[in-house]
Amino acid sequence: MSKIDYEKIGFKAGLEIHQQLNTGKLFCSCPGVLRSDRALFEVKRKLHLVKGESGEVDVAAKYQHMEDKEFIYEAYDTTCLVELDEEPPHEINKDALFVALQISELLHCKIIPITQVMRKTVIDGSNTSGFQRSLMYARDGYIETSLGKVRIDSLYLEEDSARPIERNEKFTRYRLDRLGIPLVEITTKPDLKNAAHVKEAALIIGDILRSCNVRRGIGTIRQDLNISIKGANRVEIKGFQDPKIMEETVNLEISRQQMYLELKDLKFKENKTVDVTNIISPKLDWMKKQIDSGAKFIAFKLNGFNGKLGKVDGKPYWLGKEIAGLCKTRGFGGIIHSDEDLEKYKFDNDEIEKLKEVLDMKKDDAFLMLLGKKEKIESLLRELVFLFLSKLKFGNPSEVRNCLVDGTTEFSRPMPGSARMYPETDLELLHIHRDLINEVKKNLPKLRSELEEDLKKQALREDQIKILVNDLDLFKLYSSLHRDYNNSMLIANMLIDYPKDFSSRYNMDLEKIYSILNEDVLAFILEKVNSKEVEVVDVKGILEKIVKGEDLENAVKVEKLDLGEIEGFVVKLLKEKPGLRPNAYMGLVMKEFGGKVQPSEVMGIITKLI
Template sequence: MEIDYAKIGFKSGLEIHQQLDTHKLFCNCPSVLRSDNPDFTIKRKLNVSAGESGKVDTAAAYQASLNKTFVYQGYDSTCLVELDEEPPHQINPDALRIALQISELLHCKVFHTTQIMRKTVVNGSNTSGFQRTVLIAHDGWVETSSGKVGIQTICLEEDAAREVGKEGNTVIYRLDRLGIPLVEIATEPDIKSAEQVKEVALYLGKVLRSCKVKRGLGTIRQDVNVSIKNGARIEIKGFQDPRMMTETVDKEILRQKKLIEIHGLVKGVKDYGLSPIDLTSIFRNTECNLVKNSLVKGGKVFGAKLPGFFGLLGLEFYEGKRFGTELSNYGKAHAGVGGLIHSDEQLKEKYKFSDKEISEIRNSLKVKDKDAFVLVVDEEKKARKAVDVVISRANTQINIAVPSEVRNALPDGSTEFLRPMPGADRMYPETDLPLLKISQDLVNDVKRTLPKLHDEVEADLKNRGLTPEMVKLVLSEDMLEEFESLLRIYDNPNFVVKALILWPKEISSKEKLSDKQRSERLSVDIIESILQKVAEKKISESGVKEVLEKLAKGSSLDESLSVKKEGGDIRKLEERVLKLIKEKPGLNANAYMGLVMAEFKGQFDGKVIMETIRKFVK
């Protein structure tokens, strides 16, 4: 799929949202996700309100139109701030410091006085109906192989509650994630190709991992904004997997190109002000199982003519996605229907429609040669609303080539409609907190204590003798500080990584230990004690893994260290080997091995004995 990005006027920018590893942003509650049963639940409805401009935001109005009920699950670690029953506390200073570090690493200018804002959110993910956010810095940059990409803004904001279930029109959220500090990095629309999107995203990820951020699934979220000439800005959410970044961007380009093509074919069509028409009576004796099953449950069939759209609903954007799919996604998002049927499909082969049914549909809707039609089968209210939405979307296509909107990234690189594009109307000042003042002294202190970038740390670890595999383990597990600490006790970098990370991971998996069991039985403090014994030559390197295995099975540290096979006194062994060499000089290593093993009778592993002998016998 060759695309000339310059020729099509491609523009793109990224938004990265990264959780910080501190307590919550506007209270002192821990930033820990819970898996146990909640202690209580509350139920709420959220109402939309006007922003600072006095207008209701389009995206907020859309969410409010869905009329959903929200249930929130809380714990003993949930406070009144998270329930929106108490004003927010002062901003978390640790989170602010990390945000300033990231700002400096990205060459940004800090706002020394800034206003904490409320961003209207009525999808239920915030109990208050808004998200608190504050601008920290602006006008930075990153260098890429294709030139500089500007950093527009860096914000500090609170994460949303996490959705854990749905029951009809009720959405269930858990409050453990609500309020976790997020840093948001927004680039300028300077990115000129799909590959550069990926390059910038990966670089920003390295910068973030250099600071104190959370790691693991769900701790970082990436959105990409894409537009082409004669198209519009589309924000794609859930843009996570680096392997899918280029494909997702390229497929969005193809989608916009096809929408521009369709607009060119229908832009002269008149908006007839059409409404959904009940076609249920046509299907009284239908052989179509989809329709038949819905009618048995009391469903209805509604349809509408789309003037001038003949042949366009089946127009393919790329493999598996057509304009008909686009319209279907709108019906699903706005009305909750399962999908739609349209005239560009194989109605007889796919749905078992009869010639008579097709003829009656066309007559009832007054479909002409250049027209298309759509049908929706569902509960009357949902079916009628879905057809209304499809009519509206078709009329939009007549007037606008590409409507600006927010879309959701799917695993195959395609996208689907999520909600309208939010505007400035959703923002207004936070009235419960004063202006945030960031002193130059704080900025100077942050500059003096900036962490090394990920690439610098990686190069340093390699220079210290770590293999690429061990470097990857230290960085991916975010255990650099622990590694440095243990290395001061026992100066063998690769062995320290094995004892700290590799073997505990392998053993925990084999023994099926929970995270809690692993943290208790194979903690860094326990591993430090074991390495201290190795440094004192009380146990050998080859005995450490067995000690860890004993610990994983529940033995105490003393019991595990006293395993004779690996745990004899190395100094005692060395003394005896030296004495034997003096008493019986000239023997080969294997001969000394037999004598030592006979004398110590299993106190030491054979490998340990041979390693000791080879120290003195060349």
């Protein structure tokens, strides 16, 4: 791909970042626990359209409603009537609000003292109520980047959606465990200047979020990119969170929007569709199966589109692919068009010529053909494809697209509008008092980059630092123990290296090991180390005995060997394995006697006898 002059093409981009908070659910008392076991029961629902605050029906909601799906919800003993929309929402979770306010302070935002919880229309089934509760609580912030400030437009605190488990044409199955987990949505202004700048800003905001009490792991953070160039329409790219492909995705989307600008002169005329099943004979097995089940070949002419539908060398997007993406959302595998290699379908030339004749095609015309139930194809063309083609004169559609692993994107749904928002009538206005804001300011966490620097100064290894900054609970435990006992390397080993070794050796879950080696146990042992009742070299052996079931008092009673016995063993080693280096002898002695002897004492004996 040639170098892009971002300023010349009028590049504009902004980020939307959705981060789960590590608290209970936002509007009920349920824990935010994701389940994989069998549900206690399930509920089936269908959702219906509702007008927004402006009195209009949102275009994205209208699109979802046309799919006419049933929704199945799996419920557990960790979900309640609020998630099922059988009970009004409770008061907002104060822990979630506190974390959200910390994030706003770190982003230099202005907090809104009185705010209204809103309902955002969502009828893809991911919310049982048909809407998502959301409140704007801060705005007008910024982050510092290498290319200057990037402005933060707004911060929202909202509830996450239900988790999709299974999808098909007739229904979608959701799990209610995720519904209601608090999310903070961060929206930047379109201040990002190029692909590298987009990535830089995303990483800076991610660093700020990870310094707070947020959830970690796959699915806990979701990033979207809003992007456009001069003359094109804004596109929202969902699932834009892999730093490795961020720049590639930006540049490929620029290429896609430029393709549409080159197609602006095309004038679409809606021609009648023709059933050509009696002309086209299926040669491939998948086609034969569909025809046998009642499917039809439906074709129509595109005036002046010859050469405009097919793939262009070196380009990741082409018009035929874009139309196929629309069709896939309605269950079609793709489309057949006149600009592609029709030999792969094993159609005869005579069939294609007859098809063109029936469609009354001229030299500059193209055709598009679909295989499926006739009424389903007619609905698809009327509601999506013809509308799409009629708007080519305006450039690329303003739509939501999903990011794929190769950096390309695919159509998801139309861009939602403002008509999807209306006030939540079951909750009072939220007052964010000055006392709470002052308390938040007193308890701002350090940024991840600052924590890393602090831990480096404490002589920890890079891998230990990475684990601690990625696990807030473990870091808090480390900080608490380090504050009281000031032995960074030993504490890091007790929290990271030793449990990892025990887990591997005894095939034990790390969580179980951490529940055994809790803060009280570790503090007790560190106290013994400080008072010289326990040697540092003995700590791992003591922890191992505790993990294996020995009580704490007995575990710290370490049996020490007589140095004469050690000396005798070394003499025997020197005779059996002469010529080894001192460190090699040291390893053999420690393997034999473990934590029953100090390494310094062993090395003294070896040095004396060699």
